[in-house]
Amino acid sequence: MDVSLVQVSNISRSFGGHLALDDISFTVARGEILGVIGRSGAGKSSLLRCLGALDRPDAGHIVIEGHNLTTLPQGQLVSLRRRIGFVFQHFNLLGSRTVAGNISLPLEIAGMPRAQRRKRIAELLSLVGLSDHAHKWPAQLSGGQKQRVGIARALANAPVLLLCDEATSALDPETTTSILDLLARINRELGLTIIMITHEMDVIRRIATHLVILDHGHMIENGPTLDILGADTQSPVTQALLSETQPRVPPAIRAKLVETPVPGAHVVIRLRMGGTAADQPVLSTLGQRFGVDAIVLAGGTNEIAGQPFADMIVCLSDYSTEIQDFLHGFDPSLKVLGYVPADH
Structure with missing residues (x-):
């Protein structure tokens, strides 16, 4: 039919x-x-x-x-x-x-x-x-x-x-x-x-x-x-x-961002997760497993057509290869938006 x-x-x-x-x-x-x-x-x-x-x-x-x-x-x-x-x-x-x-x-x-x-x-x-x-x-x-x-x-x-x-x-x-x-x-x-x-x-x-x-x-x-x-x-x-509905890096943070990593810098990423992944305590697990501080700068979890969808700008105190691999398991399209030098 x-x-x-x-x-x-x-x-x-x-x-x-x-x-x-x-x-x-x-x-x-x-x-x-x-x-x-x-x-x-x-x-x-x-x-x-x-x-x-x-x-x-x-x-x-x-x-x-x-x-x-x-x-x-x-x-x-x-x-x-x-x-x-x-x-x-x-x-x-x-x-x-x-x-x-x-x-x-x-x-x-x-x-x-x-x-x-x-x-x-x-x-x-x-x-x-x-x-x-x-x-x-x-x-x-x-x-x-x-x-x-x-x-x-x-x-x-x-x-x-x-x-x-x-x-x-x-x-x-x-x-x-x-x-x-x-x-x-x-x-x-x-x-x-x-x-x-x-x-x-x-x-x-x-x-x-x-x-x-x-x-x-x-x-x-x-x-x-x-x-x-x-x-x-x-x-x-x-x-x-x-762009009308996507979260944006706060102006105060955006003014400090640099494109290339420097020692001790915090990393600003955009993390998007749909379906069951959006309901997972990803940032909490990140802190417990890797000891990294994660601060949500903008965005959060909402719904698209009744399904959970997370779209967040997150600042991380560390971004090792293990952390990258962990996050890519939830968001293969994860983007690094820039780095905030430690002296800021």
Whole structure:
């Protein structure tokens, strides 16, 4: 059985003389959360429109649940779009309708009887935590509440795929976290496949199981999020995006760093560990086994797509061959960032 829900094969899209998408290919498994990230002009919006059957690529194919969006007749395309939910950056709620009325709209268009609509609306409001807001108007809601209504509306017709277009960009950090937690719970409880378009790497780190990086219409990276973010990548585009969330050497220490080792110098390294290695007491073991002092200057242990991931800048009082070998067992891509002379 094919576990993939979405298959994107060699799609390209041009507008005038501008190539927005150039030979893009990837697959999305059922129940996966795929993050698509890139700077402005990377091609994210063009890709989203093609995935949502709002636009057709000039070349290539997009297959969702076995249906080729690029060749379907218009009538069948309309039916397939009901299997795809959209969550927008600016909510796109109708101010003339209540919360319940906004959620009801796609159900009305689909021809669902009133009694069934009421039941479905109640289920969706409970799911997004707004059961007591059914009769409020959009103007009475906070940004986070408006986005919850938008998510409920997107889920109204029980889609197989949810497309999120910068769904948290208009929200403050605390609200962003709550919306990402909600999407992760929906993915977990409903098994819903989600594709998130964003320019924020922190959003990707929190929720995406897989990652596609676009740059000027080209696909730069494609794979599991933990593999890409934990790799010692040479792509300058990826490095630039990662730099937003990576720990940095504190300025006071950076000013003292020298490139070559000197007697008695402390060593500053970058240590990255994913999976089970991130849960190990590596620095504690380092001190007990080798008698070395280890100070974390920046970073720590967090999660990427629900998996532990440690990314730290560490200062060591010694860096013998045995210590190098020990640390390389946890992080093969370990980097020495410089040396701090003892007189500092």
